[in-house]
Amino acid sequence: MMKVANLLVAFALLALASSFVTAHDPGPLQDFCVGINDADAAVVVNGKFCKNPSFATIEDFTYSGLNVPGNTSNQLRVHVNLITADVMPGLNTLGISLARIDLEPNGGLNPPHYHPRGSEVLLVLEGTLYAGFVTSNPDHRLYSKILKQGDLIVYPTGLIHFQFNVGKTPAVAIAAFTSQNPGVNTVSNAIFGANWPINPEVLVTAFHMDRKLVEDLQTQDWVNPTE
Numbered sequence: 001m002m003k004v005a006n007l008l009v010a011f012a013l014l015a016l017a018s019s020f021v022t023a024h025d026p027g028p029l030q031d032f033c034v035g036i037n038d039a040d041a042a043v044v045v046n047g048k049f050c051k052n053p054s055f056a057t058i059e060d061f062t063y064s065g066l067n068v069p070g071n072t073s074n075q076l077r078v079h080v081n082l083i084t085a086d087v088m089p090g091l092n093t094l095g096i097s098l099a100r101i102d103l104e105p106n107g108g109l110n111p112p113h114y115h116p117r118g119s120e121v122l123l124v125l126e127g128t129l130y131a132g133f134v135t136s137n138p139d140h141r142l143y144s145k146i147l148k149q150g151d152l153i154v155y156p157t158g159l160i161h162f163q164f165n166v167g168k169t170p171a172v173a174i175a176a177f178t179s180q181n182p183g184v185n186t187v188s189n190a191i192f193g194a195n196w197p198i199n200p201e202v203l204v205t206a207f208h209m210d211r212k213l214v215e216d217l218q219t220q221d222w223v224n225p226t227e
């Protein structure tokens, strides 16, 4: 009898856990819903505008150009080409998207950031990357590793993570996301590049920095790696 009760508790916990696991982009409930802005040429399915399925073309489901390196001429020496459902309308409702990341040799950096709406798995195609993520409060445990060609790392949803090219050659990585639009929040940009600027006293106290340094950081340009 006790065993059955234990089993029921385990089952209930599992059911509860799976309701969290699926709390991401919705299931499509139809073959596809190619995103469209023109309401007149659309049907509404699952609460969104979808292109009338009989007007969908292969162009809605394909994208070309990820063979081309991004322009890394910026202070971070990185470029991220993020292909969301905005870029590739056929991704709409499917809960997936993808990015190409280029990092210059000797220090190109995809700076600490997080995706509010998706987990990420990253594959190194070329080069050597120091990659890691940090767990949330209270542990802030760093999981990191030097990744080489063919290596993968998974970044759980919402956790701060980064890639740093520690090799002497350019690095290229492909990242896949569990969202059609995972969102990006670059920590330094959000904190020091906020628009309007955060009251410096907040940052003085939060970051244990003197006011002059805070104000200096707030006047700097903060590169958006996806632009």
Ligand SMILES: *[C@@H]1O[C@H](CO)[C@@H](O)[C@H](O)[C@H]1NC(C)=O
Residues within 6 Å of the ligand: 071, 072, 073
């Ligand atoms: C790369 O970006 C830099 C800075 O925005 C710009 O000056 C340069 O023309 C770009 N290069 C190419 C090949 O587009």
